[in-house]
Amino acid sequence: MRxxxxxxxxxxxxxxxxxxxxxxxxxxxxxxxxxxxxxLGEPIEISASGRTDAGTHAKGQVVSFHCQSTMPCxxxxxKLRSYLPEDIGIYSCKNVSPRFHARLNAKTKTYTYRxxxxxxxxxxxxxxxxxxxxxxxxxxxxxxxxxxxxxxxxSAFCANKHMKKSxxxxxxxxxxxxxxxxxxxxxxxxxxxxxxxxxxxGTLLEIGRGERTADCIPALFGASRADSGELIPACGLCxxxxxx
Amino acid sequence: MRxxxxxxxxxxxxxxxxxxxxxxxxxxxxxxxxxxxxxLGEPIEISASGRTDAGTHAKGQVVSFHCQSTMPCxxxxxKLRSYLPEDIGIYSCKNVSPRFHARLNAKTKTYTYRxxxxxxxxxxxxxxxxxxxxxxxxxxxxxxxxxxxxxxxxSAFCANKHMKKSxxxxxxxxxxxxxxxxxxxxxxxxxxxxxxxxxxxGTLLEIGRGERTADCIPALFGASRADSGELIPACGLCxxxxxx
Numbered sequence: 149m150r151x152x153x154x155x156x157x158x159x160x161x162x163x164x165x166x167x168x169x170x171x172x173x174x175x176x177x178x179x180x181x182x183x184x185x186x187x188l189g190e191p192i193e194i195s196a197s198g199r200t201d202a203g204t205h206a207k208g209q210v211v212s213f214h215c216q217s218t219m220p221c222x223x224x225x226x227k228l229r230s231y232l233p234e235d236i237g238i239y240s241c242k243n244v245s246p247r248f249h250a251r252l253n254a255k256t257k258t259y260t261y262r263x264x265x266x267x268x269x270x271x272x273x274x275x276x277x278x279x280x281x282x283x284x285x286x287x288x289x290x291x292x293x294x295x296x297x298x299x300x301x302x303s304a305f306c307a308n309k310h311m312k313k314s315x316x317x318x319x320x321x322x323x324x325x326x327x328x329x330x331x332x333x334x335x336x337x338x339x340x341x342x343x344x345x346x347x348x349x350g351t352l353l354e355i356g357r358g359e360r361t362a363d364c365i366p367a368l369f370g371a372s373r374a375d376s377g378e379l380i381p382a383c384g385l386c387x388x389x390x391x392x
Numbered sequence: 393m394r395x396x397x398x399x400x401x402x403x404x405x406x407x408x409x410x411x412x413x414x415x416x417x418x419x420x421x422x423x424x425x426x427x428x429x430x431x432l433g434e435p436i437e438i439s440a441s442g443r444t445d446a447g448t449h450a451k452g453q454v455v456s457f458h459c460q461s462t463m464p465c466x467x468x469x470x471k472l473r474s475y476l477p478e479d480i481g482i483y484s485c486k487n488v489s490p491r492f493h494a495r496l497n498a499k500t501k502t503y504t505y506r507x508x509x510x511x512x513x514x515x516x517x518x519x520x521x522x523x524x525x526x527x528x529x530x531x532x533x534x535x536x537x538x539x540x541x542x543x544x545x546x547s548a549f550c551a552n553k554h555m556k557k558s559x560x561x562x563x564x565x566x567x568x569x570x571x572x573x574x575x576x577x578x579x580x581x582x583x584x585x586x587x588x589x590x591x592x593x594g595t596l597l598e599i600g601r602g603e604r605t606a607d608c609i610p611a612l613f614g615a616s617r618a619d620s621g622e623l624i625p626a627c628g629l630c631x632x633x634x635x636x
Binding site for chain 2: 157158159205207229234235236237238239267268269270271272274276
């Protein structure tokens with residue numbers, strides 16, 4: 149059966165997240181599945197590299213699906229671009245090996261979290277950042293962030309308290325940059341638990357504000373959700389890249 | 393009487409332009425005047441460096457107004473930031489000489505016009521660019537744009553056909569850059585007629601598409617509106633800076 153890969157982006161502001169939900173079609177998965185089913189004339193079910201939360205954005209989401217249709221990729225791409233709402237964009241549509249699966253084959257994912265850390269107005273970027281002007285200690289956050297690197301049990305950074313599967317993940321890189329009015333957190337890992345990036349950055353911000361010490365991270369591995377920091381808002385988060 | 397200067401920005405998407413209009417309070421001037429009047433407890437009338445059209449943005453608008461209030465500038469700034477909608481931002485609030493007037497004293501203004509010139513998706517910048525993927529000849533547009541420099545009669549680039557005042561303006565610089573998916577036009581002049589930047593860029597784009605020759609600009613000085621190019625959409629336009 150034919151297997152297709154889409155590379156896509158979206159502004160998550162007005163959606164209830166990636167995943168199809170019963171009772172609403174206001175999810176990105178539902179919009180894409182409805183549009184593809186209409187274009188291809190057959191019911192389409194898609195898999196993404198992973199779900200994104202309500203309000204979270206994506207600049208590098210990857211999707212795959214099977215279909216019977218022989219419609220050329222260029223035509224599918226053109227029709228998707230014509231029919232989808234303007235907050236969902238398609239970079240490419242390609243035929244891939246029947247064994248490719250957007251979620252199961254994902255090797256790493258990279259997310260950014262953007263904090264607007266200034267009293268200056270944030271008019272043009274306001275839907276893509278979390279605004280919190282309280283001063284933070286960059287050095288303390290940088291030191292603490294290094295403890296995330298490597299393989300650890302991120303149970304304390306998972307919103308799902310009754311997670312039955314493994315909560316062990318591998319973090320490959322973690323950077324924190326100060327731009328003019330913004331602090332940008334960028335993390336790459338082999339997978340992320342539910343709300344994991346938002347809780348990791350929330351915990352670092354508590355360190356940055358002096359509410360926790362910079363050496364508190366190692367004690368959180370294998371600990372429980374109550375021990376880690378605040379879940380910060382979804383609007384600052386963006387899925388940037390998935391590698392295979 | 394006390395005279396105050398505000399440096400402000402706004403996303404123009406949902407407004408009917410800068411200028412107060414009867415029958416609606418959905419203009420940026422009306423929002424600012426209402427909010428200032430409430431904060432200062434006296435009726436406030438403001439002057440901007442110039443009007444912006446419905447849908448046009450500003451990153452460097454300057455405003456001045458007189459008031460009786462002795463409220464400190466920091467307090468006015470703090471209250472404005474608290475009460476104004478999130479698509480209007482205030483950079484600063486300063487006491488200035490009683491003779492300063494945001495419109496009458498303006499020496500130059502700089503506008504950018506952003507064209508998304510690509511089939512690639514434009515999800516995140518879509519409210520700040522005009523999308524037109526048709527290929528254009530950058531060299532032809534660059535050559536033509538040089539003819540705008542200097543002092544000319546821009547009658548053909550003015551939406552107001554019955555303009556009684558002078559249509560002579562001085563253009564100090566005009567640059568056109570190609571970024572990845574975008575072409576950015578930046579123009580600085582001593583003043584701009586109604587719709588002038590949008591008609592200038594619209595005319596350059598017709599040159600870029602080969603619908604006009606690159607040497608057509610000089611013949612348009614002193615000509616009529618019917619001779620120049622298309623008025624392109626307001627969403628790509630942004631007032632970047634005013635100098636005094």
